Amino acid sequence: MDVSLSELKVPELKSRTRSVTKTGSGARVDQDKLHRAGALILEAIGENVFREGLRETPARFARMFQELCYGVGVDAASEITCTFKEGGEGLVVVRDISFNSLCEHHLVPFIGTAHIAYLPREGVVTGLSKLARVVELTARRPQVQERMTEEIADAIVRGIDPLGVAVLLDAEHFCMSMRGIKKPGARTLTTVFKGLLAEDKDQRREALSLLKD
Numbered sequence: 045m046d047v048s049l050s051e052l053k054v055p056e057l058k059s060r061t062r063s064v065t066k067t068g069s070g071a072r073v074d075q076d077k078l079h080r081a082g083a084l085i086l087e088a089i090g091e092n093v094f095r096e097g098l099r100e101t102p103a104r105f106a107r108m109f110q111e112l113c114y115g116v117g118v119d120a121a122s123e124i125t126c127t128f129k130e131g132g133e134g135l136v137v138v139r140d141i142s143f144n145s146l147c148e149h150h151l152v153p154f155i156g157t158a159h160i161a162y163l164p165r166e167g168v169v170t171g172l173s174k175l176a177r178v179v180e181l182t183a184r185r186p187q188v189q190e191r192m193t194e195e196i197a198d199a200i201v202r203g204i205d206p207l208g209v210a211v212l213l214d215a216e217h218f219c220m221s222m223r224g225i226k227k228p229g230a231r232t233l234t235t236v237f238k239g240l241l242a243e244d245k246d247q248r249r250e251a252l253s254l255l256k257d
């Protein structure tokens with residue numbers, strides 16, 4: 045349900061021009077709606093949205109959510125823009141790609157590291173920075189860690205068609221640290237194995253040992 049601007053009585057909102065920013069394939073970020081949402085949250089918790097410290101908060105809130113969610117509707121495989129034949133047949137492992145994302149159940153952060161291994165098909169690899177971009181893009185949308193792990197593996201399969209891929213995410217969820225059960229430091233590990241790294245027990249074990257600490 046839309047809340048009319050006049051109900052909020054936030055003067056600077058009225059003068060704003062409507063701005064909808066296109067992000068991914070069809071996904072749009074509605075800045076005005078985000079702005080109103082920020083003001084509504086403050087109002088709902090009993091705050092005075094006109095007081096000095098909060099006056100600009102709805103605008104900051106809107107800009108922040110636009111930045112945090114630019115990956116909505118964007119295919120992460122589109123980040124793998126180049127592949128090249130390097131000749132090597134061994135596992136390629138990239139560890140400790142840091143990320144932060146938003147838990148889609150609470151809209152608070154979960155932060156951690158991604159570790160990726162893949163077995164090139166006929167020596168076809170991609171730039172290491174492309175893998176980091178895949179992680180970054182999948183993080184820039186409301187997420188659950190299990191699905192994010194799957195989306196990274198899936199993007200790599202579609203992007204470079206390797207013989208196998210393994211992804212491990214290790215993250216702390218603020219919805220567990222700050223609220224509810226309040227267990228700071230608890231870590232959640234998720235893994236996805238595909239292709240040969242799923243089917244071949246030895247390959248799977250080797251990949252997992254390289255991904256783990």
Ligand SMILES: [Zn+2]
Pocket residue numbers: 147148149150151217219220
């Ligand atoms: Zn959560």
